[in-house]
Amino acid sequence: MNKWVSSVTVFSSVQWLFFIFANTVMVPISVANAFQLPHETMAMMLKVSLVFTGLACILQGWKGHRYPLMEGHSGLIWGLILNLGLSASSLGMSYSSIGGGITTGLLLASLVTIILAAFNGLSLLQSIFSPMVMSVYLFLLTFQLVLIFFKGMLKITEQGTIDIPVSLFSVGIVILVCLIKLKGNTVISNFSILIGLIIGWGLYELIFFNQAESVSQASDFAFTLFPLGKPNLEVGIIAVSFFAGMLNLSNTIASISAAQKLFNKKAVEKQYSHSIFITCIFSVAGTGFGLVPFTPFTSSIGFLQSTRIFDKKSFFIGGGLLTVIGLIPALGSLLASMPITVGNAVLFVAYLQLFGTAFSSLNGKEFNSNTIFRLAAPVLIGISLMNVSPALFKNLPVLIQPFISNGLIMGVLLSIILEKCINWSAFEQMPGNVRG
Numbered sequence: 147m148n149k150w151v152s153s154v155t156v157f158s159s160v161q162w163l164f165f166i167f168a169n170t171v172m173v174p175i176s177v178a179n180a181f182q183l184p185h186e187t188m189a190m191m192l193k194v195s196l197v198f199t200g201l202a203c204i205l206q207g208w209k210g211h212r213y214p215l216m217e218g219h220s221g222l223i224w225g226l227i228l229n230l231g232l233s234a235s236s237l238g239m240s241y242s243s244i245g246g247g248i249t250t251g252l253l254l255a256s257l258v259t260i261i262l263a264a265f266n267g268l269s270l271l272q273s274i275f276s277p278m279v280m281s282v283y284l285f286l287l288t289f290q291l292v293l294i295f296f297k298g299m300l301k302i303t304e305q306g307t308i309d310i311p312v313s314l315f316s317v318g319i320v321i322l323v324c325l326i327k328l329k330g331n332t333v334i335s336n337f338s339i340l341i342g343l344i345i346g347w348g349l350y351e352l353i354f355f356n357q358a359e360s361v362s363q364a365s366d367f368a369f370t371l372f373p374l375g376k377p378n379l380e381v382g383i384i385a386v387s388f389f390a391g392m393l394n395l396s397n398t399i400a401s402i403s404a405a406q407k408l409f410n411k412k413a414v415e416k417q418y419s420h421s422i423f424i425t426c427i428f429s430v431a432g433t434g435f436g437l438v439p440f441t442p443f444t445s446s447i448g449f450l451q452s453t454r455i456f457d458k459k460s461f462f463i464g465g466g467l468l469t470v471i472g473l474i475p476a477l478g479s480l481l482a483s484m485p486i487t488v489g490n491a492v493l494f495v496a497y498l499q500l501f502g503t504a505f506s507s508l509n510g511k512e513f514n515s516n517t518i519f520r521l522a523a524p525v526l527i528g529i530s531l532m533n534v535s536p537a538l539f540k541n542l543p544v545l546i547q548p549f550i551s552n553g554l555i556m557g558v559l560l561s562i563i564l565e566k567c568i569n570w571s572a573f574e575q576m577p578g579n580v581r582g
Contacts, residue, residue: 162464245374247383255391528557
């Protein structure tokens, strides 16, 4: 029995490793490319990212929120940083000026967040990010992630068209993982993510052996403090970054709220404050190396629901392995050879589970022709903005563009406004209810 348990732990640890790595590797690389940083700096950012992410996962599960939830780079702030970096020419600013403003804004947001957590400001945050706002956030996060990984599993040629063989192969991997999850026995089903990744990787190497699309790692790098730019006083950039940093708190609240329902164990206020403190420490340290701030990944709930393995031991081992990989270049290069389209196809299936988390967060709430607006308006407007090209907003003030073009931010903001400005209980007794 002990031998079987140890085997399960080994495989589930590797499964966690692949999940965390696949969600981490492209973030520092894409930021370095957006700010046109040297290859050596990019390599440094990637290695530090792997080490910090692994350590952050372990500390959060041990002393933070105490759940097996991945701690990784915030998708919300990642998108904002990329938008600002790619807008450098239209802003008429240098990359270092924009990067320095981002650094200042994020450091200020971390400082304010620590103060709120230290002086019992969590009740204020929880009143802002109400259960309905969190439901809107979960729905929008699901759609955003599924869109990202759907696009990522479809390989695009240099001509801007779909590479049909590789894209069909990715669809096949999605079907395979779904079949393993739905048709396999309990053990096989729990490891559907890992099995799909290994089979997909192996078949890809056999079929498309001459098509290299993996992420490369450089063995030479030099530590550079504030590679995006040293802190400055670019007020506009600081304001945008600070606001996004504060809004990033919704990740922590949503993740812990969803986890306590999944584990059927209510989280105490200390878990929220400890989690926020650890997130801020790693975010501050990471900002010094040009990394996107950290946050608990709500999407981990989808992964847990897919694997049905809730043991923290394998989560700790997976985080530890990621830290080791960041310290040993040869291991990082090996794992970085994983085909990007295969990784995206497998994660696409994992994140389908997150829709169920969003739906169940409504707790069977009923809506009528009036109250449905509190959910439908922010969710559908947010999804609409996700599918609109940011170029359509180029005539707006440049510092507004990153907000208005971000469907997740705008949807959550609209939900907060609707919850604070409208007394929805006055409309709940009307006929024509629709159960959520």
